[in-house]
Amino acid sequence: MKETTLSRCEREFINTAVSENIRLDGRKLLESRDFKLYFGSTWGTCIASLGLTKVVASVSCDIQSPKASRPNEGMIFINVELNPLAASHFEPGRQTELGVLINRQLEKCFKDSRCIDLESLCIVADQKVWNIRVDVNVINHDGNLIDCASIATLAALSHFHRPDVTSTGDSIIIHSFAEKDPLPLTLFHSPICVSLTTFENGITVMDPTYIEERLGVTQLTLGLNAYREMCCLHFDHTTRSRVSTDILSNVMNKAANCAVNLVKKIKDIVKTDVQTRYNKEEAKACRFKDTIPTDKITSMMTERIQIRLARWNTATNYKIENESQTKDNNDKNDEDINDVEMDQDDTKVVKLDIQSAELINNNANKIGEGGKNTWNLSEPSDEDMEENNESENDNDDIEVIDVNEKDNKSIENIELSDSEEEDTGTLTKDDLI
Structure with missing residues (x-):
């Protein structure tokens, strides 16, 4: 199914509102939406919501043979899936251009930036290493999928704990969580993506919604960490326009401040959940069950009562x-x-x-x-x-x-x-x- 074409009234209304520094959701031009994180019962599983955009990230691991070029380093693989649950124009079992773009940007941000200590994933050099797999599934699309996917990926990697192993000669013993405590991944830095969209009138907005993305003529995605360092950059011209390419210098400071705040909040939420699991304090945990609303008409499903x-x-x-x-x-x-x-x-x-x-x-x-x-x-x-x-x-x-x-x-x-x-x-x- 193809995307619904925007009408002329919608285009003029959004462009006029942006020119007057007004956005439909009441935010400022360079203000991002609030995000929430909910963790599952297993390590490295979380749901990230950025406004109405929701993404599920799950981290798993297995033991494989290393690459011949890097025999003492582990491997990391990122997979992004867009299914019809998120939007009607997504086709099941078929990789779209948007999915390939998001996958590549996540690999640049997390894999190419070397934020994970891959040498710590080596079990036996040139024989056995850990292979980390990150599965990202979009469950609701309301714009800015790359930022929400990066938040979910960073939270899942920070939250993930792998089992401890013991190597004795040719045999490798994988210990269960009951025998030995699991080990977290070592992160050198915590990158995050910040996206901005520029309209025809030259006005730039941060964290665009779905309709703002479709009306924008340029798309800028910055990969930044808590040290205000740039990890990746993607600049996309959707149409020919006279928009100046100097917007990078104008919004760089705002984007860096946003990235620092996002990384700090993610680390605090992950730290709280990890401590909660070890202390077994379920009252303070943010679980998947908290995403289910209890004040809706379907929240109480019981048999009919004879009154x-x-x-x-x-x-x-x-x-x-x-x-x-x-x-x-x-x-x-x-x-x-x-x-x-x-x-x-x-x-x-x-x-x-x-x-x-x-x-x-x-x-x-x-x-x-x-x-x-x-x-x-x-x-x-x-x-x-x-x-x-x-x-x-x-x-x-x-x-x-x-x-x-x-x-x-x-x-x-x-x-x-x-x-x-x-x-x-x-x-x-x-x-x-």
Whole structure:
């Protein structure tokens, strides 16, 4: 599938906004998006998110024979994959021009800059060395893939620990993590990529989004480390334009400061996670489970709960309009709704607001029983409490009755008056489930 062509209105709107120093996401021209890192259960696995751009990086290792030209050095291999999960115009199982470009830039930044001590990966010279493989998968594309991929790669390499080995003659013993502590990789410096895009009017922005990348006429990617040293440089002219090539000197200082801050934050996050693993403090760790939102409509997936509502106001359901009976039983209904214990699954229904309730499971730690509902957890304000108290007497139409499959007394609990003007209806169990 091909990319959707930008309309003329979109082009003029973005160019006009940039000319007035305004970006769609509210950032300044030379300001990058916030990034987040989440680590997996194994060493060297992380998810990096730069705004809405998300990349997964995983580092693995195996023992192979070294290259003939460098018999006492290990090897490193970087692989980048773009799948349709990230964007609809990415084709599965086919390397695109963008994927090749990102792969090459990562190799220049990490492999050609010699940031990893490859000699420490040698087990037996000219026989066995460690081969480090970095797999980078893009799971969401919202622009600036190279920066997000470099953040994920640096975090994965800094977080990765390889097993310890012992060489005795011709045999090599690989020790498990239970026998000996794993060993981290030795990094001489920590490079990171910083990308900038220049528009036709000569204005340069840092960390461009997807639509800004498509409208830009030049793409500049700098590979910088914490020592403000340049590791790689890529300058791409997408179209013929009159943009001056002097933008490098104008934005170099900003890009170096951004790289220093990024590297410092990555090192702090990796250090915190490594200490957390050794101290077994899972509360401070940033795991993959933290990327799953808990305040969405799909966050609570449990079986349907049998709750009988004696009175409610909907056009499609039965209506029981007996205001006199409701006013007499207001106090009784409030006590029933505030705390109702279910005999079958040890759950409670707690009243949160008018015509709303929350199910609390006392045995939430058991496997397969789901988690706690996170809807409407914010505490109501004083004004909301006053409004609820005033309208409780008129609109308190919820009544929760205990359900017992063996002894169903739902019909007997409904009391009907002798008035001829009210409409009455009988509810069965099948109507409410």
